[in-house]
Amino acid sequence: MWSGESGGTLCGFGLLGNRLRPEEEQTILWAALQEPDHSWRGIACWISDHAGFTVSEWSVYRVLKRHGFVREVQREGFPAGPEYRIKTTRVANRNRRGAVVRFTRKEWSAFVAGVKNGEFDVEP
Numbered sequence: 001m002w003s004g005e006s007g008g009t010l011c012g013f014g015l016l017g018n019r020l021r022p023e024e025e026q027t028i029l030w031a032a033l034q035e036p037d038h039s040w041r042g043i044a045c046w047i048s049d050h051a052g053f054t055v056s057e058w059s060v061y062r063v064l065k066r067h068g069f070v071r072e073v074q075r076e077g078f079p080a081g082p083e084y085r086i087k088t089t090r091v092a093n094r095n096r097r098g099a100v101v102r103f104t105r106k107e108w109s110a111f112v113a114g115v116k117n118g119e120f121d122v123e124p
Contacts, residue, residue: 020059027051028063056060 020028031043031051038046038061048054064070103111114120 009100020055020063024053025063027053028055028060029067029069032064032069040070 014015027047028043031046032038034045035046041057043064044057044060049059061070
């Protein structure tokens with residue numbers, strides 16, 4: 001039961017609830033000073049394995065950022081040009097093999113008969 005600022009409890013967890021205790025924050029800062037090349041993920045794993053409590057990676061990140069251990073990344077960019085230097089051109093469909101010719105059944109039969117009779121042979 002929550003009884004407010006007068007020293008009550010919140011479901012048996014004390015006033016802090018699921019916040020980090022000051023000694024846990026000190027452990028995070030101590031671990032960050034001992035291994036400055038570790039990321040906050042590595043520090044969270046180390047604390048879970050060796051310090052006797054579990055803390056999330058983002059909680060470690062927030063503590064380190066609050067105390068000035070996290071640098072802001074400076075990104076250098078450049079402005080975009082007004083447009084592409086090399087314009088693309090329309091490319092013809094390479095799958096197309098020429099004009100499409102449609103025959104009726106009677107015309108197709110006549111064409112096949114002409115091919116068989118040699119009507120379309122080219123003489124050298």
